[in-house]
Amino acid sequence: MQNAPLHGKTALVTGSTSGIGLGIAQALAQQGADIVLNGFGDANEIKTLQAALMRNYGVKCVHHPADMSKPTEIAAMMAFAAEQFGKVDILVNNAGIQHTETIEDFPVEKWDAIIAINLSSAFHTTRLALPMMQAKNWGRIINIASVHGLVGSVQKSAYVAAKHGIVGLTKVTALEMAHTGITCNAICPGWVLTPLVQKQVDARAAREGLSDEAAKKDLVSEKQPSGEFVTPQQLGALAVFLCSDAAVQVRGAAWNMDGGWTAQ
Numbered sequence: 388m389q390n391a392p393l394h395g396k397t398a399l400v401t402g403s404t405s406g407i408g409l410g411i412a413q414a415l416a417q418q419g420a421d422i423v424l425n426g427f428g429d430a431n432e433i434k435t436l437q438a439a440l441m442r443n444y445g446v447k448c449v450h451h452p453a454d455m456s457k458p459t460e461i462a463a464m465m466a467f468a469a470e471q472f473g474k475v476d477i478l479v480n481n482a483g484i485q486h487t488e489t490i491e492d493f494p495v496e497k498w499d500a501i502i503a504i505n506l507s508s509a510f511h512t513t514r515l516a517l518p519m520m521q522a523k524n525w526g527r528i529i530n531i532a533s534v535h536g537l538v539g540s541v542q543k544s545a546y547v548a549a550k551h552g553i554v555g556l557t558k559v560t561a562l563e564m565a566h567t568g569i570t571c572n573a574i575c576p577g578w579v580l581t582p583l584v585q586k587q588v589d590a591r592a593a594r595e596g597l598s599d600e601a602a603k604k605d606l607v608s609e610k611q612p613s614g615e616f617v618t619p620q621q622l623g624a625l626a627v628f629l630c631s632d633a634a635v636q637v638r639g640a641a642w643n644m645d646g647g648w649t650a651q
């Protein structure tokens with residue numbers, strides 16, 4: 388795919404063995420980018436994902452299993468990407484977890500894990516990717532925040548704090564790189580039906596005695612006026628736009644794709 392727009396670029400997407408990260412990795416591969424996958428999962432299933440990306444889009448694809456809560460493993464992943472491809476051009480900070488509980492009952496270890504995975508990991512990948520991007524004066528950093536980087540919801544203290552934090556990190560990265568060819572933006576999705584959200588659907592179904600379908604409808608319509616989930620494919624298309632030349636002056640944005648959630 389010699390003339391694909393992102394041919395010759397390397398994209399590292401954290402947490403890309405599932406959900407939104409996988410959708411974004413697929414969209415970037417479709418545009419010709421070589422891919423570094425990261426995330427947990429069954430080794431054979433991850434090999435199948437890699438093979439499908441290579442077969443479908445004619446790109447190279449490797450996987451690194453770094454745990455995003457561990458700075459030394461993050462450094463090893465960045466070194467691995469540099470060794471495999473010589474650089475990282477596109478960095479998508481996507482890995483994330485959720486835990487819901489009121490502040491007074493929120494387990495301290497869950498707070499620490501959410502801040503480490505959903506926020507601090509993006510600082511570590513960014514500080515290690517920037518010198519590689521600066522060497523080429525080209526780069527795209529996309530932080531997957533959330534509507535919860537813009538507004539709060541009950542029982543999500545750590546998640547909302549981390550997502551507001553990553554929106555702040557996005558702005559500072561964009562400003563520090565403002566005179567370069569490196570942009571940094573955040574994407575703020577509303578509800579997307581992934582394993583992270585299915586857990587919340589299951590909890591709602593159990594709590595309120597609802598079917599899976601009714602619990603999904605309830606969850607979405609409570610916050611998201613469109614009444615429909617956002618999809619990983621739609622988010623992939625937005626990431627592709629942010630990687631394009633047309634988006635070079637989009638800097639430090641927190642771009643919502645949320646079915647109207649934050650318009651209210």
Ligand SMILES: NC(=O)C1=CN([C@@H]2O[C@H](COP(=O)(O)OP(=O)(O)OC[C@H]3O[C@@H](n4cnc5c(N)ncnc54)[C@H](O)[C@@H]3O)[C@@H](O)[C@H]2O)C=CC1
Nearest residue numbers: 402404405406407426427454455482483533578579581583
């Ligand atoms: N699903 C949704 O409605 C929304 C999700 N988001 C954000 O999108 C991102 C992806 O979430 P989903 O695709 O929904 O979840 P998911 O559960 O489908 O995927 C999470 C990915 O992160 C990986 N991961 C988890 N812990 C990790 C760790 N310690 N180290 C490395 N990888 C790790 C998993 O292996 C998986 O690949 C998260 O940052 C989440 O906060 C934002 C807005 C809405």
Ligand SMILES: CC(=O)CC(=O)O
Nearest residue numbers: 485533534535577578
């Ligand atoms: C909308 C999201 O980011 C997902 C969540 O709050 O669990």
